[in-house]
């Protein structure tokens with residue numbers, strides 16, 4: 034700190050400025066002594082985000098600048114706050130020990146932490162990957178994702194729709210692209226992500242290719258199956274360049290790259306991911322599907338689950354493989370527990386091994402790594418002993434890492450601290466010199482105690498104590514009351530208010546011995562510890578593989594556990610074009626119903642011969658949207674390998690799920706709700722396949738009735754008669770336009786259904802049962818009344834409705850003109866003579882003089898009138 038005070042404007046600031054210009058756009062944390070300092074605009078920003086004091090240096094002079102700093106040990110607390118606020122933070126450390134340097138110490142940036150690149154446990158969320166994305170636009174769009182904390186590296190290539198969908202599914206914390214495409218990409222998605230633009234030359238094919246092969250130490254990219262994907266390679270290469278740029282030099286844990294193959298996974302358009310609330314809810318406080326489904330017990334498991342949820346499978350074999358494992362666990366709870374219990378003890382293997390790769394693991398974490406690896410042993414054995422082929426295969430993929438476990442167990446103490454430089458981390462018997470030094474340090478201290486005892490006896494000062502501080506080393510402290518008993522051979526060092534401190538020749542000799550031993554001891558311990566870390570680094574790929582298998586196992590166990598808890602059943606997956614769900618339920622709504630209410634299950638049958646499109650009508654609030662969503666969610670769950678909330682489900686593989694549910698506003702982008710609705714619908718119609726499942730909820734409601742009915746009508750016709758004869762996408766079409774029921778008369782594969790209600794008097798009861806046939810009313814006005822609409826409006830709306838329904842063929846405009854004008858009759862109090870009487874009674878009451886008993890009597894009178 035003193036350096037900052039005395040030289041802030043001169044050599045230190047010169048050094049600061051030289052470093053600062055190398056990291057444009059980054060907030061520079063500049064280590065000065067025990068503090069990280071920020072200057073100028075960085076200080077203003079840091080003081081705001083971190084709520085720390087902003088001061089001024091050199092006030093009045095030309096070099097006046099703002100300054101804000103915090104103690105270096107608080108870095109772990111403050112850094113995440115800066116990163117979460119969207120800052121890129123360059124950490125500039127002292128590269129030399131100031132004690133041995135004259136003048137200014139050498140400094141340099143040791144890491145540039147950005148929202149998408151972090152190893153810091155406080156920045157990362159255990160349950161989620163922290164992806165950095167890179168995009169490149171050539172003929173197609175290439176995209177790459179890297180989670181530096183786990184080493185996962187992906188690429189994909191396709192049209193704009195596909196890439197945007199992936200962006201939304203992977204939800205990266207930061208997106209990078211070339212400066213020349215800034216405008217295009219920022220228009221496309223900029224506001225949603227932290228972005229950073231790199232120089233254009235970085236996004237070049239040869240450069241990207243070379244970067245990738247040198248990272249993976251291979252001659253080509255053929256082995257990764259990405260050789261032909263030019264745009265994707267360019268995007269991925271730029272990520273590696275960005276790692277260099279941000280001082281992330283140790284990257285041996287990024288050892289391979291995989292392609293997100295569009296053909297392997299169900300296509301969920303970006304609206305579907307949002308509309309079905311798979312991983313995020315659209316409403317504050319809402320519950321996404323993942324919350325119901327996540328019974329995982331490890332961080333790898335919950336991250337894997339997220340990936341499985343956004344990438345459901347299309348191959349029957351692959352789905353069946355997962356389902357068989359879930360069935361095994363589901364059927365045998367005892368066995369499931371046998372695997373789950375050790376699984377619970379496993380910590381974040383994947384992120385720990387990344388820390389090994391970048392040499393940032395501390396002794397306690399290495400110990401955790403070992404303990405977790407040990408837990409894999411019984412899991413591996415249990416899987417191996419089971420008759421299931423899938424489980425045996427998983428057992429084979431789990432590496433026992435015995436050698437590493439043995440080494441850590443042999444060398445590392447079980448009670449280590451976080452820091453490797455505080456001693457006491459290596460066990461006895463590993464290094465003879467270390468043991469010797471431990472003895473000296475330990476017996477030296479023991480010796481000091483004997484000296485203390487002896488001197489107490491010699492001097493008669495019973496309160497005499499030997500203590501230690503950094504300035505004098507070991508000293509004897511004597512209270513003022515005993516000062517005259519101090520022997521002549523003690524050397525006075527310091528006088529305090531109540532005591533005096535002395536050293537002796539003998540103490541100095543021992544001090545030298547102990548301190549020397551301790552210093553050497555720490556050096557040896559660190560050497561042994563580093564060797565252990567290096568040994569662990571030779572297990573990176575095995576441990577990464579273990580982490581993957583553990584993640585998958587955890588997910589499958591979670592599916593079994595959810596199935597048990599929520600009464601899900603195993604779906605039957607086939608290659609037909611039939612969807613046959615018996616007694617299906619909505620997995621989220623069924624968990625949220627008020628106590629005493631239970632979810633009403635429904636059957637859905639769709640095929641491509643007889644029943645391709647269901648027109649579902651029914652009153653507002655009947656449960657149409659819930660039915661649509663539950664159908665898609667059941668298909669999704671089945672194809673990710675989970676059991677489903679249904680009595681039975683026979684599912685002909687679906688390759689794309691499209692939804693247009695509800696009117697989601699997009700005003701922030703300047704598009705009208707109707708425009709969004711039409712864009713989403715257009716995207717559905719342009720991307721159909723014969724295995725698609727389409728959910729359309731109230732298409733056309735954003736415009737006039739006639740326009741709306743016409744558009745909805747044309748869409749249903751298109752879906753029925755679309756292009757070539759094999760393309761008959763299964764469709765659920767919920768609508769309030771009862772006119773659409775007429776479609777079933779001409780189009781053979783269109784069927785009318787309705788979600789039923791019962792009318793009892795002027796009340797309706799929601800039955801929530803899907804029945805064949807169309808429905809007549811929407812009961813919208815009834816729902817408006819339930820919602821607390823003023824009575825006047827409800828009365829008037831009913832009046833208009835009856836009038837309109839009297840003659841449906843007349844011109845609507847004319848009908849409205851023919852409507853009787855709203856009359857004062859609408860006033861409740863005037864409409865009913867009883868109310869008039871009550872009004873009269875109440876107007877005479879003087880509330881100020883009314884006693885409670887009189888009030889009760891008056892109330893009784895009112896009730897009497899109402900009963901008339």
Ligand SMILES: Nc1ncnc2c1ncn2[C@@H]1O[C@H](COP(=O)(O)OP(=O)(O)OP(=O)(O)O)[C@@H](O)[C@H]1O
Nearest residue numbers: 631632633634652653654655656657658659660801
């Ligand atoms: N099968 C069911 N069993 C029990 N409750 C249900 C069921 N389906 C829906 N609900 C409840 O009814 C509410 C309304 O359902 P939903 O939004 O699906 O109605 P809707 O017919 O689409 O209405 P609108 O036409 O107004 O959009 C849901 O939030 C849910 O609480």
